[in-house]
Amino acid sequence: MKNKKSTEREGNLEGEALSRVLERASVLVTALPYITRYAGKTIVVKYGGNAMLDTSLKAAVTQDIVLLRAVGFRPILVHGGGPEISELMRRVGKQPEFVGGLRVTDRETVELVEMVLVGKVNTSIVSLINQQGGLAVGVSGKDAQLIVAEKREGAAVDLGFVGDVQKINPQLLLSLCDAGYIPVVSSVGAGLDGESYNINADHVAGEIAAAVGATKLIVLTDVAGVFSNPKDSGTLLPEVSVSQAKSLIADGVADRGMIPKLEACIRAVEGGVQRSHIIDGRVPHSVIMEVFTDSGVGTMVLPD
């Protein structure tokens, strides 16, 4: 009769070890109401910035996503990939060029964009999720015509293959979620003419959240949230209404990086998503903190 533990079990607990496990059990129990509340609900997470560059943050975000799936939610990840695009461009001898914050994208550039987003950033996220025990499926906007794009109009100069979402065909994402997979979406789409377009990933996330009927959109960023005065860290806004969000853009309060994130949240909320959040991607597990606590970790955008 074995009085010592088997190889698979660490033996019985005593003293401090026991109290740590007890603590842990009670934390799990506190998650219960959140799990019950979101069971079967779809949550779209826009992943970008530092959270996509720092190795341990990457691990934390993908763990969060796998946990959401494991407890019965239906997470969908949307990503962009700015820095890596510029890097490949430089390697092949092209100089990245921006006008008004938007990348000038000739045919050769859009091809490089697609290679980086779909063939590098996306596959590496998929791989990370799979190593955490999830089953991710990479999806480009061309797959099953998920993102029908159209050329962005109205820019001062011709930006080339920079597009906007004309239509989302969400069926593929819904099928993948139904089957238990975690879709990871690259923000590249095709026009009706078959041309590829580079689309802002925040916008894609907002449109997808609306099209799949998500309950929540979470946009990761590299600041603590939205500020009424971006230069004063004491002015973080825990929540803004859609019309306040529009004012922040119109009044020039929101800076260039924050504008598409606010637009994504506005689009989602106007498309029926109950709550959209802009949260700090530099804090590990900030997605789980947002979903599993009543305390805000950023700015929530709500209907008026």
Added chain:
Amino acid sequence: MKNKKSTEREGNLEGEALSRVLERASVLVTALPYITRYAGKTIVVKYGGNAMLDTSLKAAVTQDIVLLRAVGFRPILVHGGGPEISELMRRVGKQPEFVGGLRVTDRETVELVEMVLVGKVNTSIVSLINQQGGLAVGVSGKDAQLIVAEKREGAAVDLGFVGDVQKINPQLLLSLCDAGYIPVVSSVGAGLDGESYNINADHVAGEIAAAVGATKLIVLTDVAGVFSNPKDSGTLLPEVSVSQAKSLIADGVADRGMIPKLEACIRAVEGGVQRSHIIDGRVPHSVIMEVFTDSGVGTMVLPD
């Protein structure tokens, strides 16, 4: 624009509060591999003893069960109810009588047993689970002929309506689990003649675990587990094989309360359940600790 939190949100976090939430998020993440491992699996929990008498332990066990269901497992709760039976008997002027640890059960007594188990203990567990956000359904062994009983033979004296499990018809339990409900089973069954029988709840739990194809059976008790010398608390056995468990009974090591618990585990393991556990119901959240950690909190019974 609101710079203060809304009524629904506690505002953004700072300092110590933030680090507590961070801690909590990382605990949740540690649960991930366990959630993934048991997703869709059935876990039978035999509930009894102090865990069923103490108010805060009752709350903790039912929270544990609701959490198991919420993260995608299929828990089934089986309960007995010794002390409350004797109490009602005394109230109606009958003196409880035991022979060899078994209650002498005449027709009037079995009627009282059924009233207490099905009409009081079961309904109060159902109610507690529902208040925790689960959807429990009370099931007696008569429902859809779940437990076909037969009179226990071989006792020195006629114990009356004390029965054994002759057959389990698990279809009702499977349907309820499929539909997302948490079945709560009273250990009363009917014979083919329609007579009611009082059956040992540990045995019922073991038989049900085998019949529904459970992955795990967890039996709550009022000691820390199985001891090689019950008088020496340093001799707790982290695990025993089925044949060791049989020896513990045959050699008189296991005391009267532990025997049916070991028999339940043996029956379950021989019926295909991978692991059966006898754990300490006096520790709050011990069910979750067993499921969500690699550290044992009692004794595990394994195939030889």
Added chain:
Amino acid sequence: MKNKKSTEREGNLEGEALSRVLERASVLVTALPYITRYAGKTIVVKYGGNAMLDTSLKAAVTQDIVLLRAVGFRPILVHGGGPEISELMRRVGKQPEFVGGLRVTDRETVELVEMVLVGKVNTSIVSLINQQGGLAVGVSGKDAQLIVAEKREGAAVDLGFVGDVQKINPQLLLSLCDAGYIPVVSSVGAGLDGESYNINADHVAGEIAAAVGATKLIVLTDVAGVFSNPKDSGTLLPEVSVSQAKSLIADGVADRGMIPKLEACIRAVEGGVQRSHIIDGRVPHSVIMEVFTDSGVGTMVLPD
């Protein structure tokens, strides 16, 4: 070659025996249009009074219910259990007390009520149905929050835990019917606070009939039906409209026992049930007579 019948067969028929069988076959054929009419339809039967006390009537009612299920209807049985409650109260030394026909129900009493209804009356009906070849499942109002109760207001004195139906969550009943089971419902519910309430079983039957979309509600009683003059047995009303039924109550024509039965029928009809019936439970097989003949065996309540 056997010229005598086998053990399983009674041999071929001749003379009078043959004509009896012929008669029987032709009776079966007369049931055909009724079977066709109600196939797949839900019929709620409120069971109480003598039909629940007399052994042979109990057998007849449960046979009727099993037959309804066997030919393709979906019967749901709802029961109360007044006399047995008072009996247990007296056994534990409590004196039943009534105000305005309603039982004064302190916490101890409601516990006894629940034990009797769920743990004795319900289980014995389940057992009887199962012995007739059906598969019954006992359901208390707490199961899957079937009956959400609220304290009855407006009584002259505080009646304690006497409740009304606040809401019916019929999903569990529908699932059980879909799976071929016969639900047997006890008229006990829980409030949002988790407290148990004793609810009038006629009212429960009426509310359930409306919530499950029943085609028919049949309320068994101990008189022949509703009379325009309860003292004159020649004044039986074969049918009344909902507004006539309301007048019978308002005008004091209906006696105290009949009022909740009429209220149940009114509630059901107003909730969309096509026809509700108050029939004589003292006549054996009166349920089948109501369903399988064009002749009334009591009073039918119809929409205006």
Added chain:
Amino acid sequence: MKNKKSTEREGNLEGEALSRVLERASVLVTALPYITRYAGKTIVVKYGGNAMLDTSLKAAVTQDIVLLRAVGFRPILVHGGGPEISELMRRVGKQPEFVGGLRVTDRETVELVEMVLVGKVNTSIVSLINQQGGLAVGVSGKDAQLIVAEKREGAAVDLGFVGDVQKINPQLLLSLCDAGYIPVVSSVGAGLDGESYNINADHVAGEIAAAVGATKLIVLTDVAGVFSNPKDSGTLLPEVSVSQAKSLIADGVADRGMIPKLEACIRAVEGGVQRSHIIDGRVPHSVIMEVFTDSGVGTMVLPD
């Protein structure tokens, strides 16, 4: 308030009328065990002889079939149509010719056979069933290649388009039963060459019973059953085993009309059908009598 019955109800019952209804209710209850036993089971009925010629017998048989369907069985009707074929042949100036009891069937004759069976006998049975409240669907052996036929070999003279069953493709019948329809099958099939063949309807019934996994085959005939001495009505055999049935054929005891009926029963039983019956189609409702009583109304063929 109406004290007289409405147009839809016959009013309340008294005296003799009441006792007739009571009697009727109790007959229905006696059917319960048979309904339970055969629920969801398939019963193939071979319809022919007087039962197909006499108007009131036709009504009784089709009522029986509709009742079987209504209470949850899956009846399939197979029919032939000898006399009507000869009648049409004579009308178009062809003289029916038989060799060894089999119709000599040239191409013109098989066309007439098909017209009569599929276009007259079948459609009139379908129509009768529909008028009784069932939903019948006429099926020829060509539909979905239900009956693949082959030319009957071994006859002394060339019988032309007289065929045997080479294969049954039962899928269409199963789908129709699943959808609640009553299939009515004509005993005409097509060979692999597309030629039509006239096939003995008893044989078709036996083959179909085996192919659909029927629980029971009932063959209607114009005598009381199988006799050990067909000339002595006192020698009716309540049951025979398959090998006894084969001897009855081999020994020349069975007459020419009975031989294919015995062969059908043998085929069915050897193909897994539990019980096959040859019963008296001249007795009204003999199908129901066979299914709903323990008393035989003919001869049952059983496995050895």
Added chain:
Amino acid sequence: MKNKKSTEREGNLEGEALSRVLERASVLVTALPYITRYAGKTIVVKYGGNAMLDTSLKAAVTQDIVLLRAVGFRPILVHGGGPEISELMRRVGKQPEFVGGLRVTDRETVELVEMVLVGKVNTSIVSLINQQGGLAVGVSGKDAQLIVAEKREGAAVDLGFVGDVQKINPQLLLSLCDAGYIPVVSSVGAGLDGESYNINADHVAGEIAAAVGATKLIVLTDVAGVFSNPKDSGTLLPEVSVSQAKSLIADGVADRGMIPKLEACIRAVEGGVQRSHIIDGRVPHSVIMEVFTDSGVGTMVLPD
């Protein structure tokens, strides 16, 4: 090693043979947009006239139908059978008689009509389709009460059992299409009284097309289409609107044979069928030509 082809393969291609195969492959590719457009759509084809009399045309039409089914459409075939009815009437010594183009149909005649349509024409079409690799199921209007008929009113003389469609119950057809079968419908129906009626097959096709929600109705005829001057073959109308079609009838332009075909198209289009076509059944594969090309092969009837 075999350098010559196996028995199953014709060997590799060279020269002219290769170019023929290349040509064939490219033809298949041209069918692609049509296949995609009609996938899963229901197409009702009214089959009659020469296409039903000429052996090679019969083969071509049934091939077309099988091809439609094979590439994923849901074809339903409706047929009449005038000439064959008259032939059988003459064989049994009855003289066909017509008033205003309609057959005078006494009870004996309607019986002959039914035998010919259901028992001869229908079964022979079913057989042909099955030989082409399809799975056809013959359906008369009586099956599952597909066609509820009523006596045609308003004729100058009593035409007897000549009927009109009172109601279509399309469920059987939908089930058969769902299961992959090709329904072949005879234009015979039963009245509520159970009487058989002979109904114009064009009308039946139009009603069925509307009732099953068909995308297209194709009516085969023995001329090239509808002419604005039937005597001038240069006046073929490629398309007409519903109101033009009505004028063609009202103004006496359409001849007696064309009137019911136009009425069928009008009924279908008014019942929601997008396009109805009257095409030349004398051209082999005209059904496929209509479905798989943009070029018309007759007259299309469109909504106004």
Added chain:
Amino acid sequence: MKNKKSTEREGNLEGEALSRVLERASVLVTALPYITRYAGKTIVVKYGGNAMLDTSLKAAVTQDIVLLRAVGFRPILVHGGGPEISELMRRVGKQPEFVGGLRVTDRETVELVEMVLVGKVNTSIVSLINQQGGLAVGVSGKDAQLIVAEKREGAAVDLGFVGDVQKINPQLLLSLCDAGYIPVVSSVGAGLDGESYNINADHVAGEIAAAVGATKLIVLTDVAGVFSNPKDSGTLLPEVSVSQAKSLIADGVADRGMIPKLEACIRAVEGGVQRSHIIDGRVPHSVIMEVFTDSGVGTMVLPD
């Protein structure tokens, strides 16, 4: 009334135009037996070489694939992309290096390989298929762990991240096919360690064909098929058995490009695929020619 054709229709046909359409209709009909034979069957096509470089061949192959899907088959496309990989390498200043025909693949190279295959070649095939009316979904071997890779062992030098298939998890492909999508698979996989590996696309196609239970594997190449003497175009082998194929490799007859194609076919056939084909991708629509004719267009590999 319009005597001229509408904008949507090209008008009626005459003379030569009519005979062309007739010809076309009859070609479609000849496809019928092939459509029937392969309905619902899975066909894996390995796409590479000239067929992937030449614009009009690309259009032809993708049309073929869309046609296969449209008529009810389940095509899966697998692709590699050698030339485009080398091109990107040169653009970023890396010199492609090969040992024994295999690319030396350091970590930087495998990243470029993945970008080209997943982010360029795959997305452009997906886009082409979508423009032809199909719904393609790009799949990398990492998605849902489709291709579990392991480092290729046994090479003379360390080839770096060159891998072999260790396991295929086909569930994602099956789900996509079930939902009507056309999966397009890149031959990149991840090891259990999360590292990316470049895998020979022929091998991937063979493994996938076996894992999904394909009926047919078609490998496109740039020669007419397999030759017994590659230098003599008259020695094309219409078919070889698996053991002959193994000999061709062992005996040095097959050249370096043909070896993995033969290996893929051998793997597929040994894994249960009935027939594998190596065909000439330079001939337009060669996939359709292979599927829709009995004439070979290359070499078929068969079981021994």
